[in-house]
Amino acid sequence: MAKRKRYRPDVDNDPELDISSLVDVAFLLLIYFLVTSTLRPDETDLSIVLPSQVPNENPLDIDPIAIVIGPDGSVTYNEEPIPLSGGSGADRLPDLRQRLKAYKELADGTNQQAMVTVKADDAGKTQRFIDVVNALASVKIKNVTMTGFRDEEK
Numbered sequence: 001m002a003k004r005k006r007y008r009p010d011v012d013n014d015p016e017l018d019i020s021s022l023v024d025v026a027f028l029l030l031i032y033f034l035v036t037s038t039l040r041p042d043e044t045d046l047s048i049v050l051p052s053q054v055p056n057e058n059p060l061d062i063d064p065i066a067i068v069i070g071p072d073g074s075v076t077y078n079e080e081p082i083p084l085s086g087g088s089g090a091d092r093l094p095d096l097r098q099r100l101k102a103y104k105e106l107a108d109g110t111n112q113q114a115m116v117t118v119k120a121d122d123a124g125k126t127q128r129f130i131d132v133v134n135a136l137a138s139v140k141i142k143n144v145t146m147t148g149f150r151d152e153e154k
Contacts, residue, residue: 062107064115067096067132073125075132092131100139117145 068076075082075096082096100116107114116136120129136144 062103062110062112062114064117065100065103067116067118069118069120069124069128069132071121071123073128075128093135096132097135097138100135100141104139104141113143114141115143115145116141117147119147119149122148 066078068079070076073084075084075093077096077099082093082099085092085094104114118129118132118136120132133144
């Protein structure tokens, strides 16, 4: 009998590995992570104002205004009496409104906030307090501190 010859494949000295499918999987993973990740805002987008060594261009400081409403309904603007208008309606304190408007314009011109302190006597007239608050609102002064007091000198 004749000997059978077994089939032996040719030995490849330089084997190759097909990595095209691995590259496809890598790109699919990259796309998946890019799509599902959330983007954080950059730190430069945060509105943080840091103090600086630059001197302030505006050396003028504006003092806050003190408005005092007495028990009899009298109104003083930085210790100066304000004449009361006898009329009824929205403009009961026109002189106060004019002074507050000038103060607001000065504060806006110097890039500062207009600050007002309203001190009302606990036994004072409520309508006078409302008139003062209306005058503040008409000139758009929003930084207002309101306090009450009682005259102990009586």
